[in-house]
Amino acid sequence: MLYKDLKIVTKSLGFLTIEDFAKYIGVTPKEILKWEQKEEVPYTISLIIHLLKGEKPLPNNSTLDNLVEECLPLATLLEEASSFPHKLEEMFLLQKELNDSTNGKNWELGINKFDKEINWLRCIHMEVAELIDSAPWKHWKNINAEPDMNNVHVELVDIWHFLMSYILQETNVPKAVSLVNTHCIYEANEEVDVKAMIQESEKLSYISLAIQTNNMPSFSGIERFIDQFFRCCKISGLSFTWLQKLYIGKNCLNKFRQDNGYKEGTYIKQWNGKEDNVVMINILKQTESVSFKDLYQKLDDAYKSL
Template sequence: MLSSTQLATMLSLQDGMNKKVNPDWLNAGYAYLRAAMIESVEGIEHHGWKWWKAQQKDLPQLQMELVDIWHFALSDIIIGFKGDIQQSANTIAEQLASNRSQVTFDGKDYEFTKQDILDNLELMAGLCAAKRFDVPLFLKIVEQAEMDSDELYRQYVGKNVLNFFRQDHGYKAGTYQKIWNGREDNEHLVDVLSSLDINLSDYSDKVYAGLKHRYPQ
């Protein structure tokens, strides 16, 4: 289960990144749940579902789609509480603590703990299309994609901090170096993440500092 520190960190990072894109993002009317719906469908594609052709499950890509969905879901939740990070965190925590195992959609009850990952991804896409997001369902899908809440946190913070780092070091202007010492920035990020304790209260700051230490000055 995601801790209160992890929730507060992720929500604050999401708010910060959205403000970097548009300081008035709360009122911009961006379709975050539409984006989450599209990513849900892409997750189905990465898993493979077609019975008429051979397919291989791409688990890392599927996990990456789930991390992207979480970015959009957090954004939508923050908007729902008019930018109140604490209230957003409390609501997510309450949903997770409820241990709810089913969701009602279009008048039908779905017991998502008994469904496979493809049915759950499809259900999540349907809910997002109806402008709804269900946190317990999402965390069940995360578990079915062979991630735990700590791994979701690690990947989420890593991707978010790397985006911040790129922006701060000339990504928009085209002066950012994506390859340092013969390796892509994503690879350096993996090294930094593996060297840090995710329970640190300043975890995201430490990730940023780790990238800065490695980046050629």
């Protein structure tokens, strides 16, 4: 819907001005100014207009108000989902670039440039163990501790690195995007059931071990992996949007580590008392949208100040 159409349709719905309509749906004049400048109206607002059409009286219809309120989360999710294929392609391309740089060309054959075996399934299995250790699962130690959800999310992103690498080893970028795309549309839980989170995370290990021991075909294993991974994201409260942002951050940090002696053992992981992961997340939280290049520069500036 174009902005000029919005002006016409709001009056047909009984609103005297666009400002009255904006107040009713809870947006600011600044947001409306952006629509006018772009000569377009967001999908969510278009959906609200479709819901309002034909409903009388307006705007004092409480049933309609409730309907709009219920539809808004889904509308917002669908609007975000339109960008998911592009975001997935960006992540898969970044992962391939990182693997090419770190492991050398043709790493998909299972050997890196130092003649070292690559085992993505084992990588996933080990990262799952680290994720579980972020929760107080031990019956003999710190039984009343709270789970470190920030680290749980970081570990999920690490698993995502290795899962993408495994998918790329078995297929290509366009096919990978096609396999993953429909699984990204979910609403992350606001309340986290820690026991369920651990149980669902362990299933990722079961899948990796089943494939590795030839008890599950590789391709059907990939589909199981993808479905189970996003189930874990949902249960742990990790939205796809934050997953993507964290992935860009962790991918950038991994590249930064490699460029600064990680493989040689000279890299400093503690930055003024904070692990580099924590520094990276703090940068992401302070920035609405950050590019790979900008984040790399921020990490470089922070590392040089040590």
